[in-house]
Amino acid sequence: MEANILDESFSTGGEYELECAIELYGQPLLRYCHNILCDYHKAQDAVQETFIKAYNKRNSFKKGHSLSTWLYSIAYNTCMDILRKRKLLFFIPESNKNTEDTSTDFISGDLKEALLKLTGPERALIFSRVIDEKSYKELEMIYRVPAATLRKRYERAKNKLMKALEKENSYYKRLEES
Protein backbone atom coordinates (compact mmCIF):
# COMPACT_ATOMS: atom_id res chain seq x y z
CA MET A 1 0.00 0.00 0.00
CA GLU A 2 1.33 3.43 -0.87
CA ALA A 3 2.03 6.01 1.81
CA ASN A 4 -0.65 8.49 0.76
CA ILE A 5 -3.34 5.78 0.69
CA LEU A 6 -2.26 4.63 4.14
CA ASP A 7 -2.44 8.24 5.40
CA GLU A 8 -6.13 8.13 4.48
CA SER A 9 -7.02 4.63 5.66
CA PHE A 10 -4.95 4.06 8.82
CA SER A 11 -7.33 5.72 11.28
CA THR A 12 -10.29 3.56 10.25
CA GLY A 13 -8.27 0.50 9.29
CA GLY A 14 -7.40 -2.71 11.10
CA GLU A 15 -4.63 -5.29 11.18
CA TYR A 16 -4.00 -5.10 7.44
CA GLU A 17 -3.29 -1.34 7.64
CA LEU A 18 -1.07 -1.95 10.65
CA GLU A 19 0.96 -4.50 8.71
CA CYS A 20 1.28 -2.07 5.81
CA ALA A 21 2.49 0.66 8.17
CA ILE A 22 5.06 -1.71 9.67
CA GLU A 23 6.24 -2.72 6.21
CA LEU A 24 6.62 0.90 5.12
CA TYR A 25 8.02 2.50 8.27
CA GLY A 26 9.17 -0.35 10.54
CA GLN A 27 12.84 -0.52 9.57
CA PRO A 28 13.40 3.26 9.26
CA LEU A 29 11.85 3.71 12.72
CA LEU A 30 14.00 0.89 14.10
CA ARG A 31 17.13 2.68 12.81
CA TYR A 32 15.85 5.95 14.27
CA CYS A 33 15.24 4.40 17.72
CA HIS A 34 18.55 2.55 17.57
CA ASN A 35 20.40 5.83 17.02
CA ILE A 36 18.59 7.55 19.88
CA LEU A 37 18.87 4.73 22.40
CA CYS A 38 22.25 3.37 21.23
CA ASP A 39 20.90 -0.03 22.14
CA TYR A 40 19.55 -2.38 19.49
CA HIS A 41 17.41 -4.49 21.82
CA LYS A 42 15.79 -1.46 23.43
CA ALA A 43 15.22 -0.03 19.97
CA GLN A 44 13.31 -3.22 19.09
CA ASP A 45 11.12 -2.68 22.16
CA ALA A 46 10.63 0.99 21.30
CA VAL A 47 9.57 0.35 17.73
CA GLN A 48 7.14 -2.38 18.81
CA GLU A 49 5.68 -0.05 21.42
CA THR A 50 5.38 2.67 18.80
CA PHE A 51 3.23 0.52 16.53
CA ILE A 52 1.15 -0.81 19.43
CA LYS A 53 0.41 2.76 20.60
CA ALA A 54 -0.35 3.87 17.05
CA TYR A 55 -2.69 0.93 16.49
CA ASN A 56 -4.53 1.41 19.79
CA LYS A 57 -4.90 5.14 19.17
CA ARG A 58 -5.50 4.99 15.43
CA ASN A 59 -8.91 6.65 15.87
CA SER A 60 -7.17 9.82 17.00
CA PHE A 61 -4.98 9.99 13.88
CA LYS A 62 -6.39 12.55 11.49
CA LYS A 63 -7.11 11.30 8.00
CA GLY A 64 -4.88 12.78 5.34
CA HIS A 65 -2.15 13.84 7.79
CA SER A 66 1.29 12.30 7.46
CA LEU A 67 1.32 8.89 9.13
CA SER A 68 5.10 8.94 8.93
CA THR A 69 5.34 12.17 10.97
CA TRP A 70 2.86 10.81 13.51
CA LEU A 71 4.79 7.55 13.91
CA TYR A 72 8.11 9.39 14.28
CA SER A 73 6.55 11.58 16.93
CA ILE A 74 5.30 8.53 18.86
CA ALA A 75 8.66 6.77 18.45
CA TYR A 76 10.51 9.83 19.72
CA ASN A 77 8.30 10.07 22.83
CA THR A 78 8.62 6.33 23.42
CA CYS A 79 12.42 6.57 23.27
CA MET A 80 12.40 9.53 25.67
CA ASP A 81 10.24 7.50 28.08
CA ILE A 82 12.73 4.64 27.92
CA LEU A 83 15.63 7.01 28.57
CA ARG A 84 13.76 8.64 31.47
CA LYS A 85 13.02 5.24 33.01
CA ARG A 86 16.68 4.33 32.67
CA LYS A 87 17.55 7.55 34.46
CA LEU A 88 15.04 6.74 37.20
CA LEU A 89 16.69 3.38 37.66
CA PHE A 90 19.92 5.15 38.49
CA PHE A 91 21.74 3.50 41.36
CA ILE A 92 19.32 0.67 41.88
CA PRO A 93 20.16 -3.02 41.77
CA GLU A 94 21.65 -4.02 38.48
CA SER A 95 19.32 -6.98 38.12
CA ASN A 96 16.42 -4.58 37.80
CA LYS A 97 17.88 -2.54 35.03
CA ASN A 98 17.12 -3.83 31.60
CA THR A 99 20.46 -5.23 30.62
CA GLU A 100 22.57 -2.60 28.94
CA ASP A 101 23.52 -3.44 25.41
CA THR A 102 27.29 -3.54 25.75
CA SER A 103 27.76 -5.26 22.44
CA THR A 104 29.74 -3.31 19.87
CA ASP A 105 28.46 -5.51 17.03
CA PHE A 106 25.97 -2.82 16.04
CA ILE A 107 27.68 0.44 16.98
CA SER A 108 31.45 0.63 17.21
CA GLY A 109 32.77 1.35 20.69
CA ASP A 110 34.24 4.79 19.98
CA LEU A 111 31.19 6.00 18.07
CA LYS A 112 28.89 4.81 20.85
CA GLU A 113 31.03 6.61 23.43
CA ALA A 114 30.79 9.79 21.40
CA LEU A 115 27.03 9.45 20.82
CA LEU A 116 26.42 8.89 24.51
CA LYS A 117 28.00 12.29 25.22
CA LEU A 118 24.86 13.71 23.58
CA THR A 119 21.44 13.74 25.16
CA GLY A 120 18.64 11.61 23.67
CA PRO A 121 16.93 14.60 21.98
CA GLU A 122 20.27 15.67 20.50
CA ARG A 123 20.90 12.21 19.04
CA ALA A 124 17.37 12.20 17.62
CA LEU A 125 17.90 15.56 15.96
CA ILE A 126 21.28 14.65 14.49
CA PHE A 127 19.89 11.44 13.01
CA SER A 128 16.76 13.12 11.65
CA ARG A 129 18.81 15.76 9.84
CA VAL A 130 21.92 13.91 8.71
CA ILE A 131 20.61 10.43 7.92
CA ASP A 132 16.87 10.85 7.46
CA GLU A 133 17.40 14.27 5.81
CA LYS A 134 14.17 15.58 7.26
CA SER A 135 13.32 19.24 6.75
CA TYR A 136 12.96 21.57 9.71
CA LYS A 137 9.31 21.95 8.78
CA GLU A 138 8.76 18.21 9.24
CA LEU A 139 10.88 18.18 12.39
CA GLU A 140 8.71 20.94 13.82
CA MET A 141 5.77 18.55 13.57
CA ILE A 142 7.64 15.62 15.11
CA TYR A 143 9.33 17.42 18.00
CA ARG A 144 6.75 20.19 18.50
CA VAL A 145 9.47 22.78 18.76
CA PRO A 146 9.79 25.83 16.47
CA ALA A 147 12.17 25.42 13.52
CA ALA A 148 14.42 28.27 14.67
CA THR A 149 14.94 26.56 18.04
CA LEU A 150 15.58 23.24 16.32
CA ARG A 151 18.21 24.87 14.09
CA LYS A 152 20.07 26.19 17.13
CA ARG A 153 19.80 22.86 18.93
CA TYR A 154 21.03 21.03 15.87
CA GLU A 155 24.10 23.28 15.49
CA ARG A 156 24.90 22.82 19.17
CA ALA A 157 24.44 19.04 19.01
CA LYS A 158 26.55 18.82 15.86
CA ASN A 159 29.42 20.71 17.49
CA LYS A 160 29.15 18.59 20.60
CA LEU A 161 29.27 15.38 18.59
CA MET A 162 32.23 16.58 16.51
CA LYS A 163 34.10 17.46 19.70
CA ALA A 164 33.30 14.03 21.14
CA LEU A 165 34.33 12.26 17.94
CA GLU A 166 37.63 14.14 17.84
CA LYS A 167 38.30 13.18 21.43
CA GLU A 168 37.52 9.53 20.80
CA ASN A 169 39.68 9.52 17.69
CA SER A 170 42.64 11.03 19.43
CA TYR A 171 42.25 8.57 22.31
CA TYR A 172 42.26 5.60 19.94
CA LYS A 173 45.12 7.10 17.96
CA ARG A 174 47.13 7.36 21.14
CA LEU A 175 46.30 3.75 21.94
CA GLU A 176 47.37 2.62 18.50
CA GLU A 177 50.58 4.60 18.73
CA SER A 178 51.43 3.12 22.09
Added chain:
Amino acid sequence: MKYDSDEQIIKAKLSTIKTPEYDIATEVNRKLKQKSSIINKKKPLRIAIVTCFCLMVSVGALAATVPSFNKIVSKVSPDIASILQPIEMTSEDNGIKMEVVAAYNDDEMAVIYLTMQDLIGDRIDESLDLYNYTLSEGVLFNSQIIDYDEETKTATLRLQANGGEKINGKKLSFTVKSFLSGSFVFDEVETGINLTDIEDVSSQTIPLNIEHVSGASGTMFDSWEEQGTIQVLKGDKMNISLPQIDFMHISNIGYIDNKLHIQTKWVGDGIDDHGYFYFTDAENNPLEIHPSTVHFGIDELGKTMDRGDYIEYVFDLEGIDPKEVFLKGYFVSNERYTKGNWKTKFKLQSVNPEKEAECNLDFETWKLDCIQVSQIGVTLLGMGEYDEENSLQVQVNMIDGTEQDIELSTSFSQNEKISLKYLSNAPLDSKMVESVSVNGKLIKFD
Protein backbone atom coordinates in the same frame (compact mmCIF):
# COMPACT_ATOMS: atom_id res chain seq x y z
CA MET B 1 20.58 18.14 1.36
CA LYS B 2 23.94 19.88 1.21
CA TYR B 3 26.36 18.75 3.88
CA ASP B 4 29.15 20.81 5.39
CA SER B 5 32.40 19.06 6.25
CA ASP B 6 31.31 18.23 9.81
CA GLU B 7 28.05 16.75 8.58
CA GLN B 8 29.93 14.63 6.07
CA ILE B 9 32.05 13.18 8.87
CA ILE B 10 28.96 12.58 11.05
CA LYS B 11 27.05 10.98 8.18
CA ALA B 12 29.96 8.66 7.42
CA LYS B 13 30.21 7.68 11.07
CA LEU B 14 26.49 7.15 11.58
CA SER B 15 26.29 5.11 8.40
CA THR B 16 28.52 2.50 10.05
CA ILE B 17 25.79 1.73 12.59
CA LYS B 18 24.31 -1.66 11.80
CA THR B 19 20.62 -2.06 12.53
CA PRO B 20 19.71 -5.63 11.55
CA GLU B 21 16.21 -6.13 10.21
CA TYR B 22 13.82 -8.32 12.12
CA ASP B 23 10.18 -9.34 11.98
CA ILE B 24 8.49 -6.39 13.69
CA ALA B 25 4.99 -7.34 12.53
CA THR B 26 5.03 -10.75 14.27
CA GLU B 27 6.25 -9.26 17.55
CA VAL B 28 3.70 -6.42 17.44
CA ASN B 29 0.83 -8.84 16.74
CA ARG B 30 1.95 -11.12 19.55
CA LYS B 31 2.10 -8.23 22.02
CA LEU B 32 -1.25 -6.84 20.93
CA LYS B 33 -2.91 -10.18 21.63
CA GLN B 34 -1.02 -10.60 24.91
CA LYS B 35 -2.02 -7.10 26.06
CA SER B 36 -5.70 -7.62 25.59
CA SER B 37 -5.63 -10.74 27.76
CA ILE B 38 -3.74 -8.93 30.54
CA ILE B 39 -6.28 -6.09 30.76
CA ASN B 40 -9.05 -8.51 31.59
CA LYS B 41 -7.12 -10.28 34.32
CA LYS B 42 -8.25 -9.36 37.80
CA LYS B 43 -6.23 -10.25 40.85
CA PRO B 44 -8.00 -12.49 43.36
CA LEU B 45 -8.78 -10.85 46.68
CA ARG B 46 -6.32 -11.99 49.23
CA ILE B 47 -7.19 -11.74 52.89
CA ALA B 48 -4.37 -11.51 55.36
CA ILE B 49 -4.93 -13.14 58.69
CA VAL B 50 -3.14 -11.18 61.32
CA THR B 51 -2.49 -13.41 64.28
CA CYS B 52 0.16 -11.73 66.31
CA PHE B 53 1.34 -8.34 67.37
CA CYS B 54 4.88 -7.94 68.44
CA LEU B 55 7.53 -5.34 68.02
CA MET B 56 11.13 -6.25 67.84
CA VAL B 57 14.17 -4.26 66.89
CA SER B 58 17.49 -5.89 66.43
CA VAL B 59 20.92 -4.58 65.58
CA GLY B 60 22.58 -6.09 62.55
CA ALA B 61 25.73 -8.09 62.76
CA LEU B 62 28.97 -7.46 60.87
CA ALA B 63 28.02 -6.42 57.36
CA ALA B 64 30.33 -8.67 55.41
CA THR B 65 28.87 -11.75 56.99
CA VAL B 66 25.22 -10.76 56.74
CA PRO B 67 23.41 -12.31 53.78
CA SER B 68 20.89 -9.51 53.13
CA PHE B 69 23.58 -6.89 52.66
CA ASN B 70 25.53 -9.23 50.42
CA LYS B 71 22.37 -9.82 48.44
CA ILE B 72 22.03 -6.12 47.71
CA VAL B 73 25.76 -5.79 46.97
CA SER B 74 25.59 -8.69 44.55
CA LYS B 75 22.84 -6.91 42.64
CA VAL B 76 24.40 -3.48 42.23
CA SER B 77 27.28 -2.49 40.01
CA PRO B 78 30.78 -2.58 41.54
CA ASP B 79 30.83 1.25 41.50
CA ILE B 80 27.75 1.45 43.66
CA ALA B 81 28.82 -1.44 45.87
CA SER B 82 31.97 0.53 46.72
CA ILE B 83 29.95 3.36 48.31
CA LEU B 84 27.13 1.29 49.78
CA GLN B 85 27.12 1.14 53.57
CA PRO B 86 25.71 -1.83 55.45
CA ILE B 87 22.91 -0.94 57.86
CA GLU B 88 21.21 -4.26 58.62
CA MET B 89 18.61 -3.01 61.09
CA THR B 90 15.40 -4.98 61.39
CA SER B 91 12.06 -4.25 62.97
CA GLU B 92 9.15 -6.67 63.16
CA ASP B 93 5.52 -5.89 63.83
CA ASN B 94 2.15 -7.28 62.84
CA GLY B 95 3.81 -10.33 61.25
CA ILE B 96 5.80 -8.19 58.87
CA LYS B 97 9.56 -7.71 58.99
CA MET B 98 11.19 -4.53 57.75
CA GLU B 99 14.92 -4.43 57.26
CA VAL B 100 16.95 -1.36 56.35
CA VAL B 101 19.69 -3.18 54.49
CA ALA B 102 22.06 -0.62 53.05
CA ALA B 103 22.42 3.04 52.18
CA TYR B 104 24.62 5.69 50.69
CA ASN B 105 24.50 9.39 51.23
CA ASP B 106 26.07 12.80 51.11
CA ASP B 107 25.24 15.78 53.30
CA GLU B 108 22.01 16.63 51.47
CA MET B 109 20.70 13.33 50.15
CA ALA B 110 20.36 9.75 51.33
CA VAL B 111 19.41 6.63 49.40
CA ILE B 112 18.25 3.71 51.49
CA TYR B 113 17.58 0.13 50.43
CA LEU B 114 15.09 -1.73 52.57
CA THR B 115 13.11 -4.94 52.45
CA MET B 116 9.60 -5.69 53.68
CA GLN B 117 8.64 -9.33 54.22
CA ASP B 118 5.28 -10.76 55.21
CA LEU B 119 6.00 -13.67 57.56
CA ILE B 120 2.42 -14.84 57.98
CA GLY B 121 0.30 -13.67 55.07
CA ASP B 122 0.14 -12.22 51.57
CA ARG B 123 0.02 -8.52 52.36
CA ILE B 124 3.27 -7.73 50.58
CA ASP B 125 3.14 -7.88 46.81
CA GLU B 126 4.80 -6.30 43.79
CA SER B 127 2.57 -3.22 44.04
CA LEU B 128 3.72 -2.36 47.59
CA ASP B 129 3.63 1.38 48.19
CA LEU B 130 4.82 2.95 51.45
CA TYR B 131 2.04 5.23 52.68
CA ASN B 132 2.93 6.71 56.04
CA TYR B 133 6.69 6.74 56.52
CA THR B 134 9.27 9.18 57.82
CA LEU B 135 13.00 9.66 57.83
CA SER B 136 14.24 12.08 60.45
CA GLU B 137 16.31 13.96 57.84
CA GLY B 138 15.26 15.20 54.45
CA VAL B 139 11.99 16.54 53.18
CA LEU B 140 11.53 15.28 49.68
CA PHE B 141 10.96 11.56 49.58
CA ASN B 142 10.62 9.14 46.75
CA SER B 143 10.22 5.42 47.24
CA GLN B 144 9.96 2.76 44.59
CA ILE B 145 9.81 -0.99 44.65
CA ILE B 146 12.77 -2.46 42.81
CA ASP B 147 12.41 -6.17 43.40
CA TYR B 148 9.81 -8.64 44.58
CA ASP B 149 10.54 -12.22 45.55
CA GLU B 150 7.30 -14.15 45.36
CA GLU B 151 8.72 -17.19 47.13
CA THR B 152 9.75 -15.33 50.30
CA LYS B 153 7.08 -12.60 49.90
CA THR B 154 9.80 -10.01 50.19
CA ALA B 155 9.79 -6.66 48.47
CA THR B 156 12.96 -4.60 48.12
CA LEU B 157 12.53 -0.85 48.00
CA ARG B 158 14.76 2.08 47.25
CA LEU B 159 14.02 5.26 49.14
CA GLN B 160 15.55 8.58 48.23
CA ALA B 161 15.44 11.54 50.59
CA ASN B 162 16.56 15.01 49.54
CA GLY B 163 16.73 18.32 51.32
CA GLY B 164 18.59 17.09 54.41
CA GLU B 165 21.21 19.13 56.21
CA LYS B 166 24.56 17.70 57.26
CA ILE B 167 23.33 14.11 57.05
CA ASN B 168 26.88 12.78 57.27
CA GLY B 169 27.52 11.19 60.64
CA LYS B 170 24.02 11.94 61.93
CA LYS B 171 21.87 9.33 63.61
CA LEU B 172 18.76 8.85 61.50
CA SER B 173 15.46 7.37 62.42
CA PHE B 174 13.35 5.65 59.78
CA THR B 175 9.76 4.67 60.55
CA VAL B 176 7.02 3.03 58.49
CA LYS B 177 3.50 3.29 59.92
CA SER B 178 1.47 1.95 57.03
CA PHE B 179 1.62 0.76 53.46
CA LEU B 180 -0.67 -0.03 50.57
CA SER B 181 -0.66 -3.11 48.41
CA GLY B 182 -2.80 -4.84 45.84
CA SER B 183 -3.03 -1.72 43.69
CA PHE B 184 -4.57 -1.36 40.27
CA VAL B 185 -3.47 1.37 37.91
CA PHE B 186 -5.82 2.60 35.19
CA ASP B 187 -4.02 4.82 32.71
CA GLU B 188 -5.20 6.49 29.51
CA VAL B 189 -8.78 6.08 30.67
CA GLU B 190 -11.07 7.32 27.91
CA THR B 191 -13.68 9.60 29.46
CA GLY B 192 -15.65 9.82 26.23
CA ILE B 193 -16.45 13.43 27.14
CA ASN B 194 -16.62 15.84 24.25
CA LEU B 195 -15.82 19.33 25.47
CA THR B 196 -17.83 20.93 22.69
CA ASP B 197 -20.97 19.31 24.16
CA ILE B 198 -20.58 21.10 27.47
CA GLU B 199 -19.22 24.38 26.20
CA ASP B 200 -22.43 26.37 26.38
CA VAL B 201 -24.05 24.73 29.35
CA SER B 202 -24.43 27.27 32.15
CA SER B 203 -23.49 25.52 35.36
CA GLN B 204 -25.33 25.56 38.65
CA THR B 205 -22.90 26.32 41.43
CA ILE B 206 -22.61 26.29 45.21
CA PRO B 207 -20.21 28.38 47.34
CA LEU B 208 -17.18 26.79 48.99
CA ASN B 209 -15.15 28.51 51.70
CA ILE B 210 -11.57 27.73 50.77
CA GLU B 211 -10.50 27.88 54.43
CA HIS B 212 -12.70 24.89 55.14
CA VAL B 213 -11.58 22.41 52.52
CA SER B 214 -9.83 19.13 53.21
CA GLY B 215 -7.21 19.73 50.50
CA ALA B 216 -6.32 21.86 47.52
CA SER B 217 -3.47 22.10 45.04
CA GLY B 218 -2.36 23.79 41.84
CA THR B 219 -1.59 27.23 40.51
CA MET B 220 -5.08 28.59 41.18
CA PHE B 221 -4.81 27.96 44.90
CA ASP B 222 -3.28 31.40 45.66
CA SER B 223 -6.12 33.25 43.93
CA TRP B 224 -8.69 30.98 45.63
CA GLU B 225 -7.17 31.87 48.98
CA GLU B 226 -7.41 35.58 48.12
CA GLN B 227 -11.06 35.19 47.14
CA GLY B 228 -11.92 33.30 50.33
CA THR B 229 -15.05 31.76 48.88
CA ILE B 230 -15.10 30.18 45.44
CA GLN B 231 -17.86 28.61 43.38
CA VAL B 232 -17.88 24.88 42.71
CA LEU B 233 -20.37 22.80 40.78
CA LYS B 234 -23.58 21.70 42.42
CA GLY B 235 -23.08 18.14 43.64
CA ASP B 236 -24.35 14.96 42.03
CA LYS B 237 -26.05 16.52 39.03
CA MET B 238 -24.60 13.76 36.85
CA ASN B 239 -23.28 10.26 37.24
CA ILE B 240 -20.79 9.57 34.48
CA SER B 241 -18.94 6.34 35.11
CA LEU B 242 -15.57 5.64 33.52
CA PRO B 243 -14.61 2.31 31.92
CA GLN B 244 -13.50 -0.37 34.43
CA ILE B 245 -13.55 2.12 37.34
CA ASP B 246 -15.98 1.46 40.16
CA PHE B 247 -14.35 3.52 42.91
CA MET B 248 -15.16 6.98 41.52
CA HIS B 249 -17.35 8.70 38.96
CA ILE B 250 -17.87 12.15 37.48
CA SER B 251 -20.66 13.77 39.49
CA ASN B 252 -20.84 17.01 37.49
CA ILE B 253 -19.01 18.86 34.76
CA GLY B 254 -19.30 22.41 33.47
CA TYR B 255 -17.76 25.84 33.09
CA ILE B 256 -17.50 28.43 35.87
CA ASP B 257 -15.85 31.78 35.03
CA ASN B 258 -14.52 30.33 31.77
CA LYS B 259 -12.77 27.51 33.59
CA LEU B 260 -13.65 23.88 33.12
CA HIS B 261 -14.72 22.20 36.36
CA ILE B 262 -14.89 18.41 36.60
CA GLN B 263 -16.44 17.25 39.85
CA THR B 264 -15.73 13.68 40.95
CA LYS B 265 -17.17 11.59 43.74
CA TRP B 266 -14.97 8.91 45.29
CA VAL B 267 -17.06 6.01 46.48
CA GLY B 268 -14.53 3.17 46.92
CA ASP B 269 -13.12 1.77 50.17
CA GLY B 270 -9.46 2.31 49.23
CA ILE B 271 -7.68 4.65 51.60
CA ASP B 272 -5.53 6.12 48.88
CA ASP B 273 -7.63 5.85 45.75
CA HIS B 274 -6.46 8.75 43.67
CA GLY B 275 -5.92 10.03 40.19
CA TYR B 276 -6.18 12.94 37.85
CA PHE B 277 -7.49 14.06 34.48
CA TYR B 278 -5.30 15.24 31.64
CA PHE B 279 -5.64 16.25 28.02
CA THR B 280 -4.03 14.84 24.91
CA ASP B 281 -3.91 16.10 21.37
CA ALA B 282 -5.22 14.10 18.42
CA GLU B 283 -1.96 12.17 18.31
CA ASN B 284 -2.35 11.13 21.93
CA ASN B 285 0.51 13.31 23.16
CA PRO B 286 -0.22 14.51 26.70
CA LEU B 287 -0.58 18.31 26.83
CA GLU B 288 0.93 20.55 29.49
CA ILE B 289 -2.42 21.59 30.94
CA HIS B 290 -2.54 20.89 34.65
CA PRO B 291 -5.62 21.22 36.82
CA SER B 292 -5.91 22.83 40.20
CA THR B 293 -7.87 20.66 42.60
CA VAL B 294 -10.01 21.15 45.65
CA HIS B 295 -11.29 18.44 48.00
CA PHE B 296 -14.51 18.91 49.93
CA GLY B 297 -17.76 17.34 51.07
CA ILE B 298 -21.45 18.07 50.45
CA ASP B 299 -24.03 17.68 53.21
CA GLU B 300 -27.63 16.44 52.94
CA LEU B 301 -28.86 19.95 52.21
CA GLY B 302 -26.50 20.27 49.28
CA LYS B 303 -24.14 22.67 51.06
CA THR B 304 -20.37 22.25 51.03
CA MET B 305 -18.52 21.06 54.11
CA ASP B 306 -14.88 20.41 54.86
CA ARG B 307 -14.88 16.60 54.93
CA GLY B 308 -16.12 14.44 52.13
CA ASP B 309 -15.50 12.48 49.05
CA TYR B 310 -15.59 15.10 46.32
CA ILE B 311 -12.65 16.35 44.29
CA GLU B 312 -13.16 19.11 41.78
CA TYR B 313 -10.54 19.43 39.01
CA VAL B 314 -10.37 22.93 37.55
CA PHE B 315 -8.73 23.55 34.16
CA ASP B 316 -7.89 26.89 32.58
CA LEU B 317 -8.39 26.14 28.89
CA GLU B 318 -7.87 29.68 27.61
CA GLY B 319 -6.47 29.55 24.07
CA ILE B 320 -7.26 25.85 23.72
CA ASP B 321 -9.61 24.73 20.98
CA PRO B 322 -12.02 22.23 22.66
CA LYS B 323 -12.29 20.34 19.39
CA GLU B 324 -8.55 19.66 19.35
CA VAL B 325 -8.14 18.13 22.82
CA PHE B 326 -9.25 14.88 24.42
CA LEU B 327 -9.94 14.32 28.11
CA LYS B 328 -8.24 11.26 29.61
CA GLY B 329 -7.77 9.98 33.12
CA TYR B 330 -5.18 8.25 35.28
CA PHE B 331 -6.49 6.53 38.38
CA VAL B 332 -5.12 4.23 41.07
CA SER B 333 -7.03 2.07 43.49
CA ASN B 334 -5.63 0.03 46.35
CA GLU B 335 -7.07 -3.17 47.71
CA ARG B 336 -5.25 -3.31 51.06
CA TYR B 337 -4.04 -0.86 53.67
CA THR B 338 -1.80 -2.34 56.37
CA LYS B 339 -0.84 -0.52 59.54
CA GLY B 340 2.00 -1.26 61.92
CA ASN B 341 5.03 0.25 63.59
CA TRP B 342 8.32 -0.55 61.97
CA LYS B 343 11.12 1.64 63.29
CA THR B 344 14.90 1.62 62.98
CA LYS B 345 17.74 3.96 63.91
CA PHE B 346 21.09 4.07 62.17
CA LYS B 347 24.00 6.34 61.33
CA LEU B 348 25.20 7.22 57.84
CA GLN B 349 28.69 8.24 56.81
CA SER B 350 29.59 8.74 53.17
CA VAL B 351 32.67 6.97 51.91
CA ASN B 352 34.41 9.95 50.27
CA PRO B 353 34.69 13.42 51.76
CA GLU B 354 32.84 16.27 50.08
CA LYS B 355 34.31 19.32 48.43
CA GLU B 356 32.70 22.72 48.77
CA ALA B 357 33.26 26.06 47.08
CA GLU B 358 31.58 29.39 47.65
CA CYS B 359 30.53 31.43 44.65
CA ASN B 360 28.26 34.27 43.66
CA LEU B 361 26.40 33.63 40.42
CA ASP B 362 23.27 35.57 39.54
CA PHE B 363 20.49 33.81 37.59
CA GLU B 364 18.04 36.75 37.70
CA THR B 365 15.43 35.15 39.95
CA TRP B 366 17.93 33.50 42.28
CA LYS B 367 21.57 33.54 43.33
CA LEU B 368 23.86 30.55 43.55
CA ASP B 369 26.23 30.85 46.48
CA CYS B 370 27.62 27.41 47.21
CA ILE B 371 28.58 24.27 45.29
CA GLN B 372 29.17 20.91 46.92
CA VAL B 373 30.62 17.86 45.22
CA SER B 374 30.08 14.44 46.72
CA GLN B 375 30.36 10.86 45.50
CA ILE B 376 26.73 11.06 44.41
CA GLY B 377 26.92 14.22 42.36
CA VAL B 378 26.84 17.98 42.62
CA THR B 379 24.59 20.09 44.84
CA LEU B 380 23.97 23.74 44.00
CA LEU B 381 22.75 25.81 46.94
CA GLY B 382 21.29 29.27 46.61
CA MET B 383 18.61 31.77 47.55
CA GLY B 384 15.68 33.21 45.63
CA GLU B 385 13.05 31.78 43.37
CA TYR B 386 14.24 28.93 41.18
CA ASP B 387 13.00 29.09 37.61
CA GLU B 388 12.46 25.51 36.41
CA GLU B 389 12.19 26.66 32.81
CA ASN B 390 15.79 27.84 32.76
CA SER B 391 17.72 24.76 33.78
CA LEU B 392 21.47 25.03 34.20
CA GLN B 393 24.15 23.14 32.31
CA VAL B 394 26.50 21.61 34.85
CA GLN B 395 29.77 19.90 34.04
CA VAL B 396 32.33 18.38 36.36
CA ASN B 397 35.99 18.88 35.40
CA MET B 398 38.40 16.29 36.72
CA ILE B 399 42.08 16.77 37.56
CA ASP B 400 43.08 14.45 34.68
CA GLY B 401 41.41 16.76 32.15
CA THR B 402 38.30 14.67 31.56
CA GLU B 403 34.82 16.16 31.84
CA GLN B 404 31.52 14.72 32.99
CA ASP B 405 28.13 16.12 32.04
CA ILE B 406 25.62 15.57 34.82
CA GLU B 407 21.89 16.08 34.79
CA LEU B 408 19.45 17.64 37.21
CA SER B 409 17.75 15.04 39.34
CA THR B 410 15.80 16.95 41.97
CA SER B 411 15.14 20.58 42.75
CA PHE B 412 13.99 21.60 46.16
CA SER B 413 13.14 25.01 47.55
CA GLN B 414 11.73 26.14 50.87
CA ASN B 415 11.59 29.67 52.27
CA GLU B 416 13.61 30.89 49.28
CA LYS B 417 16.36 28.37 50.01
CA ILE B 418 17.16 26.47 46.83
CA SER B 419 18.88 23.13 46.55
CA LEU B 420 19.49 21.53 43.16
CA LYS B 421 20.89 18.04 42.98
CA TYR B 422 22.73 16.94 39.85
CA LEU B 423 23.42 13.24 39.81
CA SER B 424 26.39 11.61 38.17
CA ASN B 425 25.93 8.37 36.23
CA ALA B 426 28.59 6.68 38.35
CA PRO B 427 30.00 7.63 41.74
CA LEU B 428 32.33 10.61 41.55
CA ASP B 429 35.74 10.51 43.12
CA SER B 430 35.42 13.92 44.72
CA LYS B 431 39.17 14.05 45.46
CA MET B 432 39.76 14.06 41.69
CA VAL B 433 37.32 16.89 40.96
CA GLU B 434 39.14 20.11 40.03
CA SER B 435 36.26 22.40 39.19
CA VAL B 436 32.59 22.60 38.20
CA SER B 437 31.23 24.62 35.28
CA VAL B 438 27.75 26.09 35.66
CA ASN B 439 26.43 27.47 32.38
CA GLY B 440 30.07 27.78 31.27
CA LYS B 441 31.22 29.64 34.39
CA LEU B 442 34.06 27.89 36.14
CA ILE B 443 34.07 27.39 39.90
CA LYS B 444 37.33 25.94 41.23
CA PHE B 445 37.86 23.94 44.40
CA ASP B 446 40.90 24.73 46.53
